[in-house]
Amino acid sequence: MTPDLHFLTIAEASSLIRAKKLSPVELTRAYIERVKKLDGRLNSFILLMEDSALAAAAAAEAEIAGGKYRGPLHGIPIGLKDIYNTAGVATTAHSALFKDHVPEEDAVTVKKLRDAGATIIGKLSTHEFATGGPSFDLPWPPARNPWNLDHIPGGSSSGSGAAVAAGLCTGAMGTDTGGSIRWPAAMCGIAGHKPTYGLVSRRGILPLAFSLDHGGPMCWTAEDCALMMQVLAGHDPLDPGSADVPVPDFAAALGGSIKGLRIGIVRHFHETDLPADAQTAAAFDASIQVLMSLGATTHEITLSPLQHYADVCNLISRSEAFAIHERYITKTPELYGELARHRIMAGAFMRGSDYVNAQRHRARLVKEMAKAFETVDIVATPGWHQAAPPFGADAMIRGPIMTQVFNVTGSPALSVCDGFSANGLPLSLQLAGRPFQDAAVLQVGDAFEKATNYRSVRPEFAKSLAIAAE
Amino acid sequence: MMSDFEARMAALGLKLPAAEIPKLEAIVKDLERASAFVRSVERSYLEEPSTVIRLAPVTTDTNQRKG
Numbered sequence: 001m002t003p004d005l006h007f008l009t010i011a012e013a014s015s016l017i018r019a020k021k022l023s024p025v026e027l028t029r030a031y032i033e034r035v036k037k038l039d040g041r042l043n044s045f046i047l048l049m050e051d052s053a054l055a056a057a058a059a060a061e062a063e064i065a066g067g068k069y070r071g072p073l074h075g076i077p078i079g080l081k082d083i084y085n086t087a088g089v090a091t092t093a094h095s096a097l098f099k100d101h102v103p104e105e106d107a108v109t110v111k112k113l114r115d116a117g118a119t120i121i122g123k124l125s126t127h128e129f130a131t132g133g134p135s136f137d138l139p140w141p142p143a144r145n146p147w148n149l150d151h152i153p154g155g156s157s158s159g160s161g162a163a164v165a166a167g168l169c170t171g172a173m174g175t176d177t178g179g180s181i182r183w184p185a186a187m188c189g190i191a192g193h194k195p196t197y198g199l200v201s202r203r204g205i206l207p208l209a210f211s212l213d214h215g216g217p218m219c220w221t222a223e224d225c226a227l228m229m230q231v232l233a234g235h236d237p238l239d240p241g242s243a244d245v246p247v248p249d250f251a252a253a254l255g256g257s258i259k260g261l262r263i264g265i266v267r268h269f270h271e272t273d274l275p276a277d278a279q280t281a282a283a284f285d286a287s288i289q290v291l292m293s294l295g296a297t298t299h300e301i302t303l304s305p306l307q308h309y310a311d312v313c314n315l316i317s318r319s320e321a322f323a324i325h326e327r328y329i330t331k332t333p334e335l336y337g338e339l340a341r342h343r344i345m346a347g348a349f350m351r352g353s354d355y356v357n358a359q360r361h362r363a364r365l366v367k368e369m370a371k372a373f374e375t376v377d378i379v380a381t382p383g384w385h386q387a388a389p390p391f392g393a394d395a396m397i398r399g400p401i402m403t404q405v406f407n408v409t410g411s412p413a414l415s416v417c418d419g420f421s422a423n424g425l426p427l428s429l430q431l432a433g434r435p436f437q438d439a440a441v442l443q444v445g446d447a448f449e450k451a452t453n454y455r456s457v458r459p460e461f462a463k464s465l466a467i468a469a470e
Numbered sequence: 471m472m473s474d475f476e477a478r479m480a481a482l483g484l485k486l487p488a489a490e491i492p493k494l495e496a497i498v499k500d501l502e503r504a505s506a507f508v509r510s511v512e513r514s515y516l517e518e519p520s521t522v523i524r525l526a527p528v529t530t531d532t533n534q535r536k537g
Contacts, residue, residue: 211521244526311504318501330483338490346497348482350505357508359519366520398500 006034006167007458010224013170014072017064024064024075027170028057028119031077035122035168041149042461043141044163046082046092047123053077056119063117072227072251074117079169081157082123083130083206084110084215093129093206096139097328097335107204108239109173109215109232116231121169125159130175130208131321132340133158134391142391145187146459147425151388154187156180160218161188165459171219171228175205177212178313179403182415182430185218186383189417189426189454191445192218193225194403196436197410198243200229201236209320210241211359212313212407221455222416222445226250229438245436253439254446259295261444263288264376266303273306274400276385283419283427284382290451291380291444301372301379304365309408310400312365315350315358322347362408369409373434378444381405383415383428402430412438414445417454424460 005027008016016022032050039045060075085091085103092098106114114120125143127133133155134142143158145151146166153162157174161184164172174181176194185192193216200215207213217228229250236242265288270276276284288298322329325344333341372379381402406413411432418429429448433441449455472480475495479486486494 308507311507314501315504315508330485333485338493341486342490342494342497345479345484345486345494346501348484349478349498350501354505354508356519356521357511357513358504359521360513360517361508361511363518363520364513398497 005030007220008170009220010072010076010170010227011221013076014074014227017075018069020064024057024060024119025054027075028053028077028121031121031169038166039168042144042146042162042166042168044125044143044159044166044168045079045122046094046125046140046159047090049089049120049122053119053121056114060117060119070117071231073113073231076118076171077121077169078113078118079122079124079160079163079172080110080120081126081160081172081174083126083175084173085204085206086110086120086123089123091123091206094126094138094140095128095336095340097332099139103204105204108201108236110204112231112234124163124172127156127158127180128337128340129206129325129344130156130177130180131343132337135337135339137337145388145425146461147189147388148423149461150390151425152187152391154184154384154388157184157192157218161185161190161192164188164190164218164220166461167458171217171224174216174218175208176214176216176403176407177208177317178407179401181214181216181218182383182403182413183401185415186428187388187426189459190218190220191222191225191414191416191449192216193222193229193414193438193442194406194412195229195233195438196243196412198241199245199412199436199438200232201234201239201242203236203239207324209317211320212317214407222414222442222449223254225414226254226439226442226446229442233438243436248439250439250442253443256443257295258291258444258447261291261296261378262376263291263296263298264301264372264379265298266301266379266381268302269306269402270382270385274385274402276382279421280382280384280386280427284429287418287429287448288380290448294447294451299376301376303372303405304368306400306402306405308361309365309405312358312362313404313408315354316362318343318347319350319355320347366409369411377433378441379432381430383430387421387423387425387427406432411435412441414441416445416449418448418452419454420457
């Protein structure tokens with residue numbers, strides 16, 4: 001076992017496992033040891049599922065030895081944000097309210113991962129109920145950013161971002177209602193894909209806001225996200241938001257030329273609506289140059305101001321969240337952390353007509369986005385307007401953010417690392433596409449990653465602690 | 471003496487420690503500004519929200535026999 005084994009991508013590890021050069025048990029055991037050594041400072045795991053993970057890895061190993069190879073996730077350790085229901089295993093939402101909540105069934109996506117042979121290695125930290133964080137008044141501490149432990153990892157899929165970046169699992173599941181896959185992906189320097197609304201089942205994931213929630217993969221690379229999407233995507237007739245559409249071959253779409261691809265630049269998003277800091281803006285401009293060097297063309301486009309997306313997203317998400325939590329938060333508010341308590345309670349003050357008018361405006365924004373995608377193939381923005389701030393500097397997001405746009409429109413959107421700040425924290429690029437053209441978005445992300453060298457750099461935190469541990 | 475905001479909270483069945491009330495009030499003010507925005511937008515009487523349900527036809531044995 002070499003330290004570098006922890007940093008294998010899914011594509012690399014699965015190639016070795018398929019060739020029987022890497023044992024799933026050895027790989028899983030290595031991650032378990034690493035979590036035990038390193039996570040005491042990172043706090044990315046709520047529960048390490050050591051026994052069941054090793055049993056699943058042993059089963060995978062036996063199957064593969066017997067000639068039954070299920071595909072690229074067979075024997076691969078995957079972590080779950082702790083709002084994915086797991087049969088017989090607590091699903092806490094990082095909350096005292098649900099600390100003893102043990103579901104009877106797996107979420108549909110968890111079952112799909114298990115059926116594909118993945119090893120579920122543990123349940124990962126989240127902002128409480130995917131909304132309030134980072135918080136220090138919950139039963140478990142908040143995850144930290146492996147690039148600098150004094151900085152936030154983003155959220156709400158905070159443990160997923162931190163664990164993947166630190167090499168504590170090969171891939172992870174996150175959820176995204178306003179950016180909760182892409183924000184931690186951006187802060188932790190990994191790839192995070194929010195699928196098209198309806199492409200991945202939400203059944204069995206604890207909801208925050210039904211009409212904005214998405215489940216999706218968080219991995220070191222866009223290629224790995226594509227491999228996970230192959231397993232995760234598919235119609236679920238029991239999820240009312242699920243779309244009955246064909247599932248593409250995500251991996252087959254990778255590696256092709258992006259020559260002639262038309263990229264829409266929404267310059268007002270990061271120049272006036274939410275001014276990005278100088279390093280973020282420079283990294284974004286450099287990223288567009290990289291895509292142009294691969295044959296893409298750029299086109300300036302104008303959309304509604306970011307604040308309009310934020311207003312619609314916040315009105316809908318707060319109203320839907322309060323509808324879900326009313327019976328609990330009015331009876332036992334003390335079982336919520338302060339941040340979640342405030343965010344959820346705020347929805348009580350909204351009028352029904354405001355919710356409906358937000359949904360009416362949302363339809364207008366969806367139509368506007370569809371019109372924009374008549375002239376471009378991909379929309380590119382910075383993934384976040386700055387690198388990860390330190391804890392305490394920006395605990396509550398109250399202004400608009402780049403990611404909410406594509407929750408409102410339901411478009412597929414991917415965050416990839418596009419450089420580093422002067423103090424060594426990751427910067428990010430967001431790529432969005434037409435509905436159900438997730439494969440095209442992942443293709444562009446993969447092409448970008450392979451044209452740059454940002455995937456060769458891992459957090460010093462993980463390196464230094466791993467060396468110290470040995 | 472209860473403030474107007476505290477009275478609204480009480481009417482909604484919400485309870486918070488006194489020190490937390492200004493933080494909730496700030497978030498509510500943000501949402502009220504967002505509400506004012508969606509109310510202010512000119513729109514057709516006919517404009518539909520994005521939450522209409524979409525039903526799929528169901529094929530029953532009876533329908534199949536008729537077909």
